[in-house]
Structures are given as C-alpha cells and as structure tokens.
Amino acid sequence: MKWLKRIGIIFTSLLLLGIGSIAAAYFYVLPDLPDVATLKTIQLQTPLRIYSRDGKLISQFGEKRRIPLKLEQIPKPLLQAFLATEDARFYEHGGVDPIGVLRSAFVLLSTGQRKQGASTITMQVARNFFLTREKTIIRKIKEIFISIHIEQLLTKDEILELYVNRIFLGHRAYGVGAAAQVYYGKNVNALTLPEMAVIAGIPKAPSTTNPISYPTRAISRRNIVLFRLKEVGDISEAQYVEAIKTPNTASYHGAEIDLYAPYISEMARDYMVQKYGEEQAYTGGYNVYTTISSKIQIAAQAALRNNVYAYDQRHGYxxxxxxxxxxxxxxxxxxxxxxxxxxxxxxxxxxxxxxxxxxxxxxxxxxxxxxxxxxxxxxxxxxxxxxxxxxxxxxxxxxxxxxxxxxxxxxxxxxxxxxxxxxxQLPSVSSAVVTLDPYNGSIQALVGGYSFSQSQYNRVTQAKRQLGSNIKPFVYSATLEKGYTLATLINNAPINEPDTRQGIAWRPKNSPDVYGGPTRLREGLAKSINVMAVRAMRLAGLTSTRQQLLDFGFNPDDIPRNESIALGSPSVTPLQVVRAFSTFANGGFLVEPFYIDKITDPHGETIEQAIPTIACKNEISQAQADDPWAETFAAMSEEHGIVTEEEHKENLSCEIDSEFRYAEQVISPQVSFLIRQALKSTIWGGGNWSKGTGWNGTAWREQSLKRRDIAGKTGTTNESRDTWFSGFNPDYVSTVWVGFDDHARELGRTAWNNNLGKAQIYGAESGAKTAGPAWNEYMSSVLKGLPEKPDTPPENIISVRIDLETGKLTRKTDYTTRFEYFIEGTEPTEYVTDSTSDTNIFINNSEEDDLFQ
Structure with missing residues (x-):
C-alpha cells in the first residue's frame, strides 16, 4: 500500500507540475500571443488583377500568386489528399492532436530521429499567419496556444479554408488555386487525381518537392500521398495503381492572361499604385475592370502591327x-x-x-x-x-x-x-491607336506602340505630335459657327503675305501645289486644301478659332497664337485628338475619356465606380422631342447605356441619374452635323465621274469599307514627320498616328517595287497612305456585322438644291447641282442665272488681316 501511495503522490506531483508548467508557459508567452480574432477579417495577400470590360484577364501584378477559393469550390479529393497527408484526425482533435504528439514522441525515442511531425493543420495555420518558421521551444508553445484559440474561434471548415488558401506551394504560388494554375495551367476543378496528389505533397518542403524544380522527388512524394489516400479508404486499389503510373506533366505556367493589352494594364497599374500605394495595390486583391473591349482591342493591335510591317517592307529590307x-x-x-x-x-x-x-x-x-x-x-x-x-x-x-x-x-x-x-524585320517606325465610345468617353481600345517589351512609352497618352491636317475640321467648325456654310466659296489661290515683325513671307502651299480658284467649303475640307483652311480661319478670326480649339479640349499651351494653327502646327496627343473628334460623332458634346469602369475588392464588392460624362442635353424642347432626331437619339442613348427606353419615353428631357454626368456641349448639333457631312465627303468625294466632274476626298481608300455611315480626316505634317487618320461612325471614334519617336526623322517616300502588284502603296508618305490603311483594316474588323445607322439631321437643318459652281440656289436637277444642308437661316436666297459672268463670287479676305494677331 505504501508503494502505491508513493506512486500516486509522484503521479499527482508530476500532474500538478505539468499543469503548473503549462500555466507558467501560457502566462509567459501571453503578452506575445496575437489576437486570433483577426482571422475573422484576415485579408490574404492577393495580387492586383486587371480585366477587360468583358471579363478577360489582361494582367496580374504582385509578388505572391494567389487565387482565393471558398471551401466548396475545391474538389473533395484534393481536400482529402491534404487531410490524409497532413492531418488525418483534423476533424477529431481540438487543434493539438495528443495521439499525433505521442506517436511522434515514440518514433523520436525509438529511432532518435524526427521522422514524423506532430503539427496539425490548425497549428500550421497558426504558424503561417502569426509565427515564424524558426525551430524553438517557445515558438512551439506559442503555436499550441494559438491553435487552441483558433479552434475556439473558427469552425473546422473555416480553418481548412484558410489553410488551403494560405499554404505556400512553391514558385510564388500560395494556395491550391494558384498552384493549379502555376503547375498545370488549370482551374483547380480540372485537376486529375495524380495532379491533386502532387500539390498535396508539396507543403512538407515546397522548395525541394515541387514538380518543376525536383520532378523525381515530387513523384515520390505524390505516391506517398496516394498511398495514404488508399490507406484511409478515400481511393480504391485500382485508382491507386493507375495514378502512380501517371508521368509528371507539370510545367511552369504564368498568369493565365486572356487578353494581352500591356499599355492599358500599365495605365491601370499606375493608377492603383498612385491611389492606394504600392504595398496595398499589389497585395490587396483588387480587381480593376477597364472599359476595354477584348474584340476591339485585338483588332486594334493587329491593325497597328500589320500597318507598321507594311511601312517597313515598302521602305526596304x-x-x-x-x-x-x-x-x-x-x-x-x-x-x-x-x-x-x-x-x-x-x-x-x-x-x-x-x-x-x-x-x-x-x-x-x-x-x-x-x-x-x-x-x-x-x-x-x-x-x-x-x-x-x-x-x-x-x-x-x-x-x-x-x-x-x-x-x-x-x-x-x-x-x-x-x-x-x-x-x-523589327519595325523602326512607331504608331498608336485609340478608340472611344463617343457617347460616354469610355476607351474601347488603346495601343501605345508596336511592342511594350521594347518600349513602355505610351504614345496614345504621352506623345505630343504635330496634328497636321487633322486639325482642319475644328478650324472649319469655327467658320460654320460664324454663319458660313458648306456652300460658301473660298478662294483656293496662293497666299503670299509678309510677316512685318520677322521680315519674312509666310507662303502656305497646297499639297499637291495646285490651285483651283473659288471652291465650296465642303470640298475644301474633304480635299484638305491648305490655303482654304487658312482663309476659313480668317473668316472666323484667329482669336475665335483658337478659342474653338480650346473648347475641343486642347491645352492652351499647345495652341500658338498665329495662323499656323490652321495647318496643324499644334502638338497634341492621340487621346486628345480622338476626344475632340468624338464631338462630331455625338452631336457636339465633349465627353471625358476614361479607362477604368470599376474596381472591386477581393470579395467582389465595388469600391470605385466610374461616373462617365454622357453626350446628352440637360433639357430638350418639345420641338426637339417631336423631331425624328429625338427618336434616333433615344435609340442611341439606350444602346450606349445613357437611359432606358422606358425612361426616355417618360422624360424626353433626357435626364440621367447620379451614376452619370452631363458632358459639356462645345458646338451645336447643327455644326456637328455639317462637319460630319463634310467628313463623309472626305471618303466618298463628289461630282459626277461620268460627266467629268467627279472628285475624290483624301480618304477615298476608306470606300472599301462600303459604309455610308463613316466619316474621317487625314493628317500630314511638313516633311511627313507625323501622319494621322481620325474617323468615326455613330458607335466608335478612332485615331491612328504613325511616325518616328525621333521627331527629326521624316517618314520619307518609296518608289514602285516591280515585284509587287498594283495594290502597293508608293510615293510620299501621308496620312492617307501611312495611317489610313491601319484605320481601314481596324474598322473593317470592328464594324463587321454591325448595320449602318442613318444620320438624321437635327432640328433647324434644312436641305436645298444648289448650283455646284456658285453655291447659289438653282432650279436645275442635273449633275451640276446637288442638295446641300444648311442651318436654317443661312441657306442661299439668290438663284443662279444662266449667265456665268456672275459666278466669280467668292470670299477672299487674304489681305484683310495681319498674318499674326
């Protein structure tokens, strides 16, 4: 009895000593124990992802690759593989597995080696979230207490979900979602049983058991996982035998990019870093949804590449x-x-x-x-x-x-x-393409150069280049705002005026250097006649014309106070140009370009939503409401997301809710319509070819699109250093620029190549021949399958038949006449006579103003 009593005392003493030691250890580490309640709101370090408008992944930024998943999204066999290998009794213990500890201790005492670990999945969660991987007794004690706290706070499924999303699995992959992508290029649900076993075998030693760096070790570890699955009854003998025969199929897969659009993704990345800071932007799990359309972006990139290849080829190898x-x-x-x-x-x-x-x-x-x-x-x-x-x-x-x-x-x-x-060959020439939705300013496509890997310089937003003749529609709009018309005759004759301040003469020339005398404004714009643009600017006045350019959104510092602006001396970016051209497509509204539609957090909650400017009048009169144009506008409004059909029927004033803003109207719908008509003549020309009076506009090559709802303008600077084509239909406005990054280098000219056919381009480079083909190919793809849309005149636009030579009213109906549009009150009132002696009535104010004002 004494012997039993002594044993009892010793056992009780040891028990009390153990409890006391545990209590002492607990209070010793208590000040250093973290608040495990933070696991309830923990934010996994998830990379920044950039998407297109239609949900295509454009890019991913961040050191750690992670695809957070809910437990129900993970295949059951993959979870079973982790449990069988890492913690078979996970759903039975309370965070620390006594049986596992005793088994590990027995192996250690019997062999002298640590062949079996005692860490549970909960303990691994504690270590991964709150502790380091240093092997010390204090860290292990902390790990135990934190695990117990975790088990009290979270359910088993919540703990397992944290584990499979947090665990490091090699090659910057954190969590099973990222591992499936990195090693197999698959969604986790598409993994095979052997692939799941490979991933489940990695946590023991991610650097030395991953299937890319050490495929032999990975296969050996995989087979152990498969054996454990068979041993616990999760797979059959037949499944096991078949799985272990499977060869290693792992290879490195980068982020699963659906749409390669590096310039727009860099713009989005830069915005996020500026707004949230680098650390938060790259690890906060934000999803940025851009306004880019994948179909249109792909077409833009292909057109730009093909065009610069074509330029390079015709200039030689x-x-x-x-x-x-x-x-x-x-x-x-x-x-x-x-x-x-x-x-x-x-x-x-x-x-x-x-x-x-x-x-x-x-x-x-x-x-x-x-x-x-x-x-x-x-x-x-x-x-x-x-x-x-x-x-x-x-x-x-x-x-x-x-x-x-x-x-x-x-x-x-x-x-x-x-x-x-x-x-x-690698192109030496540069180019840029950008497309807007003219009704809300959303950027549908943006290509800042031929190759982002060669140059990250974004020519759409950063390159200021001389505008050339692309400026002329804006100059002519100022003339129309002053009451002149598409039928106004302007003298197409040489200008030779001295600059008294500099002692030189400014002699703007046509290209080609041909002059035709009195010419209608429509034809002067469509043919891009230089001297007519200068004289048209003089009709409006230099100050008014310059202000008109500022109203179109151009920077005052870029618009000089001299007459050279009529020929495109200002240097502007392609984004500024496409924005300005959108006013002609949407009825005169200056929308604000934007490229981010919304930003969501890791849980899919929207934290930022774009509030676009909409091309819509704040109030529309009943007269407008009764006009057919209002119905056309209503259809466009609905299509472009401005208002629903029901809302428009209820409120013809085109009111919009707080998710949108009204764009500023910078030119009247009437002037916008008239410029649009003239720019259609740039493509389709005029006159009667069978009668010998036919003529082409500078963009006649765009006739190949066989659409009457397109309009556009070419642009070429002196020595062809910059070439442009800007054009639109009711749905899209696009600008193409081609030139060298070296401003001093000319695009040059090419001679006929005897090896090539009649379709080849040769001669001096120009907007029509250098930038136009890219726009042509691009819009041919974008507009394919889309029906043409009629261009219904707005209110106060009338149409009368005029004589083509004089611009006066006529009673004839032959090839010498045409119907022309006018703003009501500006139409001619005088009829042409049979005599031609009075036809020399044109505006020639070349001597009225000083050259510079």
Whole structure:
C-alpha cells in the first residue's frame, strides 16, 4: 500500500507540475500571443488583377500568386489528399492532436530521429499567419496556444479554408488555386487525381518537392500521398495503381492572361499604385475592370502591327538581325542544330515575329530553323518584297532571287501571313491607336506602340505630335459657327503675305501645289486644301478659332497664337485628338475619356465606380422631342447605356441619374452635323465621274469599307514627320498616328517595287497612305456585322438644291447641282442665272488681316 501511495503522490506531483508548467508557459508567452480574432477579417495577400470590360484577364501584378477559393469550390479529393497527408484526425482533435504528439514522441525515442511531425493543420495555420518558421521551444508553445484559440474561434471548415488558401506551394504560388494554375495551367476543378496528389505533397518542403524544380522527388512524394489516400479508404486499389503510373506533366505556367493589352494594364497599374500605394495595390486583391473591349482591342493591335510591317517592307529590307556564323569562309562548317538552337535562344520572340537561322538558300526559296529546331520554308512570295533599304527616301532595286536577300548563317525574323511564312524585320517606325465610345468617353481600345517589351512609352497618352491636317475640321467648325456654310466659296489661290515683325513671307502651299480658284467649303475640307483652311480661319478670326480649339479640349499651351494653327502646327496627343473628334460623332458634346469602369475588392464588392460624362442635353424642347432626331437619339442613348427606353419615353428631357454626368456641349448639333457631312465627303468625294466632274476626298481608300455611315480626316505634317487618320461612325471614334519617336526623322517616300502588284502603296508618305490603311483594316474588323445607322439631321437643318459652281440656289436637277444642308437661316436666297459672268463670287479676305494677331 505504501508503494502505491508513493506512486500516486509522484503521479499527482508530476500532474500538478505539468499543469503548473503549462500555466507558467501560457502566462509567459501571453503578452506575445496575437489576437486570433483577426482571422475573422484576415485579408490574404492577393495580387492586383486587371480585366477587360468583358471579363478577360489582361494582367496580374504582385509578388505572391494567389487565387482565393471558398471551401466548396475545391474538389473533395484534393481536400482529402491534404487531410490524409497532413492531418488525418483534423476533424477529431481540438487543434493539438495528443495521439499525433505521442506517436511522434515514440518514433523520436525509438529511432532518435524526427521522422514524423506532430503539427496539425490548425497549428500550421497558426504558424503561417502569426509565427515564424524558426525551430524553438517557445515558438512551439506559442503555436499550441494559438491553435487552441483558433479552434475556439473558427469552425473546422473555416480553418481548412484558410489553410488551403494560405499554404505556400512553391514558385510564388500560395494556395491550391494558384498552384493549379502555376503547375498545370488549370482551374483547380480540372485537376486529375495524380495532379491533386502532387500539390498535396508539396507543403512538407515546397522548395525541394515541387514538380518543376525536383520532378523525381515530387513523384515520390505524390505516391506517398496516394498511398495514404488508399490507406484511409478515400481511393480504391485500382485508382491507386493507375495514378502512380501517371508521368509528371507539370510545367511552369504564368498568369493565365486572356487578353494581352500591356499599355492599358500599365495605365491601370499606375493608377492603383498612385491611389492606394504600392504595398496595398499589389497585395490587396483588387480587381480593376477597364472599359476595354477584348474584340476591339485585338483588332486594334493587329491593325497597328500589320500597318507598321507594311511601312517597313515598302521602305526596304535592312538586313539580318545577327550573323550567327560566316558561311562565306571556306573553312566554316555549319554548326550542329543544337548549337544553332542555343544561339537562337538568346533572342526572344517579339510580338508575332519568330527569330530563325538561315540554313540553306535556293533560287527562290529559303530554309530556316527556330530555337526549338522546327524548320520552315519561306517561298518567293514571302521574300520578293525585300529590296534593300538605302534611306527613308531611297530603296534598292527589286530582288531577282533569294540569293539577293539573305545568306546562310544569318539570323532573321519571320512571321505568318495568310498561312504562309514571310521574311520580316523589327519595325523602326512607331504608331498608336485609340478608340472611344463617343457617347460616354469610355476607351474601347488603346495601343501605345508596336511592342511594350521594347518600349513602355505610351504614345496614345504621352506623345505630343504635330496634328497636321487633322486639325482642319475644328478650324472649319469655327467658320460654320460664324454663319458660313458648306456652300460658301473660298478662294483656293496662293497666299503670299509678309510677316512685318520677322521680315519674312509666310507662303502656305497646297499639297499637291495646285490651285483651283473659288471652291465650296465642303470640298475644301474633304480635299484638305491648305490655303482654304487658312482663309476659313480668317473668316472666323484667329482669336475665335483658337478659342474653338480650346473648347475641343486642347491645352492652351499647345495652341500658338498665329495662323499656323490652321495647318496643324499644334502638338497634341492621340487621346486628345480622338476626344475632340468624338464631338462630331455625338452631336457636339465633349465627353471625358476614361479607362477604368470599376474596381472591386477581393470579395467582389465595388469600391470605385466610374461616373462617365454622357453626350446628352440637360433639357430638350418639345420641338426637339417631336423631331425624328429625338427618336434616333433615344435609340442611341439606350444602346450606349445613357437611359432606358422606358425612361426616355417618360422624360424626353433626357435626364440621367447620379451614376452619370452631363458632358459639356462645345458646338451645336447643327455644326456637328455639317462637319460630319463634310467628313463623309472626305471618303466618298463628289461630282459626277461620268460627266467629268467627279472628285475624290483624301480618304477615298476608306470606300472599301462600303459604309455610308463613316466619316474621317487625314493628317500630314511638313516633311511627313507625323501622319494621322481620325474617323468615326455613330458607335466608335478612332485615331491612328504613325511616325518616328525621333521627331527629326521624316517618314520619307518609296518608289514602285516591280515585284509587287498594283495594290502597293508608293510615293510620299501621308496620312492617307501611312495611317489610313491601319484605320481601314481596324474598322473593317470592328464594324463587321454591325448595320449602318442613318444620320438624321437635327432640328433647324434644312436641305436645298444648289448650283455646284456658285453655291447659289438653282432650279436645275442635273449633275451640276446637288442638295446641300444648311442651318436654317443661312441657306442661299439668290438663284443662279444662266449667265456665268456672275459666278466669280467668292470670299477672299487674304489681305484683310495681319498674318499674326
């Protein structure tokens, strides 16, 4: 009995000592224990994601890749794999597993090695959220107490959800959602059983058991996970046998980008960093939904690339990118394929250009291989363009064979054109494309350059370039605002006036240098006649014209106080230009461009929502309401999200709710309509070709779109340093700019290439030939399948038949006449007579004003 009593005393003493030790340990670490209640509101470090308007992922920013998932979104076999491997008794213990601790201690005492850990999933959550990974007794004590607190605060499912979203799984992947993407390029629900087992096996040692860095170890660890699943009864013997035979299929996958649009994603990233700070922006899990349409963006990028390739090709081939080996040396032996491949791997693909090595040349064919060892044949049709580049204004003679173009051993570029391979080169010219919705200012597409990897300079928002003739619609709008009309005759004659202050003469010239005497304003704008633009500006006055340009949103510092503005001397960005042109498409309203529609937090809650400016009058009179134009506007309003059809029927004043703002009206709907009509003549021309009076506007190539609801304007500066095309239909306004980043470099000219057909572009570069083709290709894609929309005149617009030579009223109905639009009260009142002696009535105020004011 004494012996039993002593044992009892010892046991009780040890028990009390243990309890006391635990209590002492608890109170010792208590000041350092975190508030585990923060787990209820914990924000996982989730990267910043940028999306298109239609939900396509454009880009992802952040050091840690994480795709937070709800527990019910994760496949059950994947959860079972984690539980079987990491904590089989997870749903039975209270945060610390006594059985696991005893088992681990027994293994340690019997073998002297730590072959089995005792950490539960809850303890791993405690360590991952609140502690470091240092192996000390104090850290372990803290881990135990924190785990117990966690179990009291959260349910088992909530703990497991935190674990599978927080756990580090190698290669910057945090959580199973990111791991599925990084290793297999899949959504977690698409993983196979062996792939799930691989991911579940990583937490033990993420750096050395992940399937990319250490595939053999990863497969070994996977098989252990599969064995545990079989052992606990989660999979059958047959499933186990089949799964362990599966080879490793893991490979690195970057963020699953659906839409490559780097310039707009960089704009969104910069906005988020400026607004929320770098740390919060990159880890706060924000989702930025831009206004970009994926379909339109893809079309814009393709059109820009194809256009700069076309410019580069007609100016000549600049030679190989590199010479990998000199095949002209007699002793030179062609390297082995693997050596050629290793040399090629030093050069990355650029856009759709593939670096290749020339390994053989025949009379009209070239054999090349790429960095993977794949070989290609470039036929003569893909080579014959490549006459040599001499300068921006000179090219060599057309090549007669492939030997005139390339040599064995050269590294060149190729791309796919209409299913065939074509010799290519990195473009040296730059370009930009931007598209707005004219009714709310949302940016539908934005391409700031040929290649973001080569240059992050965003030419849409940062490049200020001379506007050239793209400025003329704004100049003419000031003239129309003063009461002049599309039928007003302006003298198309040379201007030669001295500048008394500088002692020089300013002699603006037409391009080409041809003059036709009295010409109607419509035709002068459509043909982009320089001297007429200067005289039209004088009709409105320099001060009024300059103010008109400021009303269109241009910066005062960019608009000089001299008459050169009539020919496009101001330097502005493509974004400013497309915004200004939108006023002609939407009835005269200056909308504010915006590219972020909304921003949501990690839980999908909207924290920022764009409030766009809408091209809509605050009040519309009953006369307007009764006008057919109001119905057209109502349809457009509904389509562009301004108001619903029901709202419009109830309130013809076009009121809008607090989610929108009214855009400022900078020109009247009537002037907007008249400029729109003149810009349609830029495309469709006028006169009667069968009678010898037909004429083309500068944008006649856009007739290939076969749409009567498009309008546009070309633009070319002196020496063709900048070329523009801006155009629109009722749905989209787009501006294309082409030029060199070096302002001093001219776009030059090209000669006829005898190897190419009649469709080739040659001669001096210009807005029509250099920027226009990109707009043409782009809008052909964007507008495909969309019905044409009528352009109904607004109120106070009337149409009368005029004589084309004099602009006066006429009773004739033949080819010498046409119906012309006028703002009511400005139409001609005098009829033309049969005599032609009185037709020389035109406005020529070239001597009325000083050159500079």
């Amino acid at each position: 600049r030679g190989p990118y590199k010479v990998l080996w000199d095949s002209s040396l007699p002793e030179m032996i062609q390297p082995e394929v693997d050596i050629i491949q290793s040399k090629l791997k030093a050069t990355s693909n650029v856009q759709d250009l593939i670096p290749v090595a020339v390994i053989s040349v025949t009379e009209q064919k070239v054999h090349v291989i790429d960095k993977t060892g794949k070989s290609y044949w470039i036929e003569w049709d893909g080579l014959k363009w490549a006459r040599s580049f001499i300068s921006d204004t000179r090219q060599g003679s057309a090549p007669k064979s492939a030997f005139d173009i390339v040599k064995v051993g050269e590294q060149v570029w190729i791309r796919v054109v209409n299913g065939a391979y074509q010799l290519a």
